[in-house]
Amino acid sequence: MIKKLAQQMIRIREVEKTLLELSSKGELQGTTHTYIGMEATAVGIISNLNPKMDYVISNHRNHGHYLAFGGELKPFFAELLGREGALCNGYGGSQHIEWKNFFSFGILGGTAPIACGMALAIKLMNDKPSIIALFLGDGAFGEGVVYEALNITALWELPLFIIVENNGIAQTTPIIKNMAGSIEDRIRAFGIETTVLKTSDVEIISDAAQKIIEEIRLKRLCRCLIINNHRLGPHSKGDDTRSVKEMREAKNDDPLTRIEQKLGKENFMRIQKKVKNEVNQILCEVMKSSAIEDLN
């Protein structure tokens, strides 16, 4: 099990590193928001979802969520590189992805009521114990519509799993400069049971997520899990204004270092090599395909 989780985390890291490289060479279309440093959150939580009946609603920092949900790499690369075979025909780019039961959007917070609507549909259909997993970052808690959605999901008892990834920084502004009170107090104010973790250990996150998901499936209620984690990369491409000291502290909590310790260096390197080959091979295939020429 741990090997499978590790493989997914390493894959996310390798994809993101590849994208930053492509971006520096000017190959990438538009922007990208890498998930580096937060891999344990996506993998720990999403590995407990059932991609056949559950839904993931993600945000701008979506690559990790997409890959952890089983998203295919080839059409994903094609979308970001504007090549034939792209996920959204070259319209969505990095931020607006749709694949099976996975959706992401580039503006913060507005996905919250949409996730409520999907959860309401699941509740009304009442045929499967599906849940909607909504990923929000700490930055989204500046948006008023999030609180409208929290009210509705609690009031109507919707099967919504809210995951807050609090990496402590909204683009370049640290949370202490943009938030009064705390995220957990805000969510609990709506009567939504909330679990808070501060860890980059994928197994701890997975255990917590598993319990919450089981509870939502059974009780058909909204639950929240806040993961305090670190973003080790820039907000998008080259816009990190944090100090060397801050970055050093954040890097001490790198989920990949943690997984390397668990697996042993040799196992880790073996998986990493395999993943690197896979990512490179798929990238080469995509680079060979032609650019998308035709509008939808």
Add this chain to the structure above:
Amino acid sequence: MFINKSLNGALKNLLEIEDKLICLGEDISDPYGGAFKVTKGLSDSYPEKVISTPVSEAAIIGVGTGLSMLGYKPIIEIMFGDFILLGADQIINYLSKFYSLHNHLKPTSVVIRTPMGGGRGYGPTHSQSLENIFNGYDGLTLVSLNIFTDAGKLLTESVYHNSPVIFIENKSLYGQPNSFNAVPKNSLLESNKSLFPVIKYCTSQMRNADFSLVTYGGMSKIGYEVLNRLYENEQVVGEMIVPSCISDFNYLYDKKILGDINFLITLEESHTNLGFGSEVVSRLKENLSLKHLRIGKTKGIIPNSRKLEDKVLPTVNSVYHDIVKFLERNLM
């Protein structure tokens, strides 16, 4: 039957035949039945499908988008058109984009019903006609009631339309007869019979029109009265074109609807700059000999006092006066 009853009847029928139809909105449940009573009696009959919501326009529009993504057909009521701005981000950035980006979903339609317009003394924030703000975005269809077209039928067509619809119910129309057709003898009233019909009314069957008026919504009633008065008083023949889908302008190029015209007047309840009339005129200006006049509200916010409101919004008297001045300059 009045227009509000026609809408109510259509909703009732849709709730009956469509398993996946859900009505959402503020205070829409019984016994209140919505601020303009369009949903009266519905929650008593369909308590699980007619849901009163918190005062959260953005969220309820988002909930509608989410419902539609999983196959539901939501009809959302926004109590006053002015409040739709609170949900503008959800409409323009999410709803319209989901329909364009996420093409494997084949989502069903979302209909956002909302009353626009003044004439009731509700003041600057409860009387505006804000539909222009949403017009022109891909993935959004704007449908507007008028005195001639069956309101319930328009609502039903909107539910089965293949993209989200903003459905504009001009407040002044709720108490008007539905599908009005009691026009004077020898006048002409015809429809192009499309799903969202374009209506043509002309005060004479015998003579060609001296001018063409393009209008929509609640202004259809004012336009109708002005045309009749102009014919009686001045013997000027006017024709009026009234589209019910105001985001599609193709009717302007249909010679059966709008023939060769030299004098064009547009009439709308909102301001004339960058609006419906501007679009109509700019599209028709390819015919360079065309003389035109745009009529709409005057500058300034909409006052609460009815007397003052009448000085800002177009009325039968002001529109009559504007058209006479225009025609005198050019025709009479």
